Amino acid sequence: CRVEYLNYEVLDDRGWDLDDEDLMETAADGGLDREDYGQFWVRPRESLLEAAERHGFAWPFACRGGACANCAIIVLEGDMRTRVDHVLPQEMLDQGFQLSCNGMPVTDELQVVYNVKSMPELEDLLL
Ligand code: FES
Numbered sequence: 001c002r003v004e005y006l007n008y009e010v011l012d013d014r015g016w017d018l019d020d021e022d023l024m025e026t027a028a029d030g031g032l033d034r035e036d037y038g039q040f041w042v043r044p045r046e047s048l049l050e051a052a053e054r055h056g057f058a059w060p061f062a063c064r065g066g067a068c069a070n071c072a073i074i075v076l077e078g079d080m081r082t083r084v085d086h087v088l089p090q091e092m093l094d095q096g097f098q099l100s101c102n103g104m105p106v107t108d109e110l111q112v113v114y115n116v117k118s119m120p121e122l123e124d125l126l127l
Pocket of ligand 1: 060061062063064065066067068069070071072087099100101102
């Protein structure tokens with residue numbers, strides 16, 4: 001699966017909108033570091049966090065076991081399956097939140113915003 005990613009901190013700093021349909025195009029043209037925006041491939045049976053780390057990126061995490069939400073991301077396009085999730089309520093899943101520590105893509109393409117742990121929605125869930 002090919003993953004296109006964007007750092008939430010950049011989005012927040014620049015005042016970009018998560019609901020903007022052209023968000024990833026805007027990011028692609030934004031002259032961002034590879035750390036903040038880019039693409040990588042996820043291998044079969046590899047979690048998104050593991051794939052990010054294999055490419056040399058330090059995405060946030062803590063427990064790696066579906067219990068803390070530090071690794072949360074938002075899926076804009078595509079779909080993921082998360083094996084263990086003890087933390088995200090259904091309404092957040094409905095909004096596209098997933099856990100990167102054990103979430104695996106189930107579509108060929110995925111667009112995600114990572115590092116969303118500073119969003120107010122996550123404040124009460126972080127351990
Ligand atoms: Fe704790 Fe993913 S790192 S839920």
